[in-house]
Amino acid sequence: MTFISPAPGRRPPRRSRWLRTAAAATAVIALAAPAPAAFAAVDDAPDETVTATLAPGAGGVVPASGDLTLTLTADNPGPDAVPAGAATVGIGSDPLVSTAAIASWLDSGSTGASFDDVGEIAMPEVASEQSASAALTIDAGDAPIDDLDPGVYPVRAVYGTGEDSLRARTVLVVPDTGAPARQIGVVVPITAGPQSTGVLSSEQLSELTAEGGDLREQVDAVTGTPAILAVDPAITASIRALGSAAPADAVAWLDDLIALPNDRFALQYGDADLAAQIGAGEASPLRPVSFAAYLDPTNFGAPVVDGEATPTPTPTPEEPTLPTLEELFDVGADRDSVFWPATGTAGAETVAALGAVTGGDDAPVTLLPSSVVRSDAGAHAVSADTDLLLYDAGLSRLLEDASATDADTARGALLAEFTARAAVGDLADPLLVTVDRSNGRSQAALRGAIDAATGLPGWTATDLDGLLAAPATAVDVDSVPADQDRVAVIDGFRAAQGGLQRISGVLDDPTLLTSSVRATELQLLGNAWLDDREGWDAAIQAQRERIATWTDGVALVLGGPITLAGTSAPLVFTVRNDLPWPARVDLLASPGDARLVIESTTEVEIGAQQTSRVAIPVSALVGSGESSVDLQLRTPSGVEIGRSETVEVSVRAEWESVALVILIVLVSALLVFGVVRTVRRRKRMPVAP
The missing domain is CATH 2.60.40.10 (Immunoglobulins)
Incomplete structure (x- = not known):
């Protein structure tokens, strides 16, 4: 889509x-x-x-x-x-x-x-x-x-x-040191904040993964903790897609992330809003079906050592091996089909749809806050045969607020309240909490929240398997309507599908366009935009304008009527290409009546964001008269692009004879003039004695 x-x-x-x-x-x-x-x-x-x-200090303990x-x-x-x-x-x-x-x-x-x-x-x-x-x-x-x-x-x-x-x-x-130990799971997202492009650029990755960057702060904060990581695969894909051109800091960050022993699962691409997609009628979450727009084969050639490419064993160069989607999106997870809608956005409708998703190796599991479940169930629950992991909404909210608070004393007060509520609350075993999504938080603040959660007196940290191993409690999930603004955006996205599919046919690889559009729009559905409505509106408008440009990206540029001064001559037309990739089209020309003979199909190649002039040979069967030429652009596979255009042609074939007579008269006059001048010059010359 x-x-x-x-x-x-x-x-x-x-x-x-x-x-x-x-x-x-x-x-x-x-x-x-x-x-x-x-x-x-x-x-x-x-x-x-x-x-x-x-x-x-110490979270109030x-x-x-x-x-x-x-x-x-x-x-x-x-x-x-x-x-x-x-x-x-x-x-x-x-x-x-x-x-x-x-x-x-x-x-x-x-x-x-x-x-x-x-x-x-x-x-x-x-x-x-x-x-x-x-x-x-x-x-x-x-x-x-x-x-x-x-x-x-x-x-x-x-x-x-x-x-x-x-x-x-x-x-x-x-703390009560004599109480039996219980288990707690702590989920922490690794995300890059709101994005308006399909991938993170090299400059963005350099900034985010350098010392003090948001992504570096997040990985450093979870290092050495037993937190369960929820990783946005758009980050790993953005780094790997750059190949040898990836910034050194980004490569080091990715290596550090993959090397962590933490249990983890992958979020949707761009952490896209799951509830809005289901609310818009999607049977399963959308995902990129290609990454062709972001893979440059020159970045995946032979490795470079000391500034020189490693010699190949054969004189014939081999095509570079590009990474697959699975390799690009790999976050090191041992379990797939784990879904975490943004807190407060999803209910029974989303749970039912996600529970029916097929194609993964593991049964679907959906994370939901306890606030949408009408029972005091533990972390592991089930609703209509769909596995759920329920996180304590109140405790998670305190952790989220603490992780977003840079003031040490205010953060310590929130963590003390978290520890106190956990100590007196009638909490199930195992317990699940989250340090929920937030943009721009520091390593110290995030680490403090994680340590407070994993260091609760009398609790030991566990992973996804440990949470799912507990007996499941049957629950009823409240209905939560999807955000209608986001549903409307997705409906509008879907409406552009036909035009984009048609225009993509002018590319040698149509997935260049479709992969770029899909990745960008998933990023625009990211949950990080939920706290920035004004910025989101502007980003959606920019994407709408971009798609409108691309949908009409290849078209004829017509001038006024054309005069054909001769029995045969080429008619020259201009074709523009506003796409960021080279395009190939067929220009079909047909005469409006039998007075013109036209070569019907002409192949046109246009560079990325350039124009190209194409000449079509035309012959006139009459001396003069008014005619027309119908023009239509088509993809190489025969799909029409845009509407048919008609150009008026005035045939003036007799002008060719008139011009020839005039030319003969001029040449003859020049010859006579030259002869006369030569004779007169000779008469004036003196006679030798």
């Missing part, structure tokens, strides 16, 4: 990443009630409110021995500096026994527990529009921490500066 997009409709945009992070951070910090004037929320200047965040660190960070967005002060830290004596109790404490500070002070944090002055942090280190063996039973405990810091004060809240987890 090939695509072209209509103008997409509007829908409310998704909540931006910073809003979700801000909401999560708000769950950790709150103002004292009543709030003093210096820290109170002001209706007309809410952005100038000073806030404080408190976070423990109290170590069995050693030090426990609590960090307090104050953010001052206002114009005036906040003076230095002291923050008193206290730990509740009674545990929080449910997720509701944890939420109540973090949201509003509601708890019936008394607090024991464990120390003070000396906070420095916080300059205008700046942040400042300070930490308190406590020996975990000291009272009252050493006296706490296993559980989740509230922690607060009262930050005072004179008469002003601010409260920040977090939680600590005292």
Whole structure:
């Protein structure tokens, strides 16, 4: 299938990443009630409110021995500096026994527990529009921490500066070392962000895989962890398709990825939106059927050593061996047919369609959030004979927000909440969580989220096989309508299929065009665009214009009427090629009546994005008159391209005789003139004595 997009409709945009992070951070910090004037929320200047965040180290887990660190960070967005002060830290004596109790404490500070002070944090002055942090280190063996039973405990810091004060809240987890170990799987995506072209360019790959690039940060973050990787095969294909021209950093990155021992599976090409494809009527997910547009045979010749090509054993050069689709898309997965729709986009309809996909070596498995399943099932579930892996939606959301938060203290507060909710929640064994898709996150933030998930006290990491080995629970999956804007785009893509198939026939290899279009449109359906609606609209419009250009990529360029001044002469026409590849067409010409005799078919070759002039021999059977020529472009296989064109021809064959008489008269006159001049010159010459 090939695509072209209509103008997409509007829908409310998704909540931006910073809003979700801000909401999560708000769950950790709150103002004292009543709030003093210096820290109170002001209706007309809410952005100038000073806030404080408190976070423990190690994901909120109290170590069995050693030090426990609590960090307090104050953010001052206002114009005036906040003076230095002291923050008193206290730990509740009674545990929080449910997720509701944890939420109540973090949201509003509601708890019936008394607090024991464990120390003070000396906070420095916080300059205008700046942040400042300070930490308190406590020996975990000291009272009252050493006296706490296993559980989740509230922690607060009262930050005072004179008469002003601010409260920040977090939680600590005292692990139960005697509880039986349980299993947890952590899925982490490896993606390149939103793309508007079929492959990542060499320049993009260089930037993304170099030190500090997004892809390098992701691979470094998962290295040494037991995370389950969900890899976009468009990345591996983009690198391998460059062959010997691939950037050194990209080649090293790919080698590092493949060498990782982590369990993994492949996402759809470009991490394309599965739910939208199913919602548009596709029986199975779309995928590239060729990569011809991106493979340059010159990059797959003999290996180069010391600047010279390795000699071949025979004098006859061999055709380079191009990689297959399987080789291009290989991400090192041991299991195929694993599908992970973007969180919140897929429901029962998508599950049923994906469960019926055939052609893989393994039975289809679909990852879904627990929020669309009406039961308390474990990680492994089944719906109408379709295998599901259910990840905890609430815990995964905390991990995603933490992985997208660069502020260490705010991230630590989110991870502490994650650990606390996991400790008191009635969680199934095995448990599945995700560090969901996000663009531009740092290695430290992503690694912190992975470590918090895989390092939960009393849990050991497992892989896909371990999750699927658990007994499956039968569940009912809620219906989730597909995004109609994306469905409309796919419908528009499909409508362009006929025109693109016709025009591709002018190429020696029609898959050059179809492979380019398919890969690009799958990238445009990527889930990374869900957080950038404005950018997505612009990218879809650009693709629509590109396809419109290509659909009419080869055509005649006609001028006005033509005058045929003679009984036979060539008629010259121009054919343009707007495609980025050379084209070959047949130009069919037929006379409008019997007064003209025309060579019917002429083969035309046009270079990429060039024009070519073609001459068609024509003979006239009359002296003069008005006639016409009908023109039609066809592919070498006979498929018509565009509509038939008619050119008016004025035949003036008698002009040829007139021109000949005039030419004879002129030549004769010149001869007579020459003779006369010569005779007169001779008469004037002197006679010798």
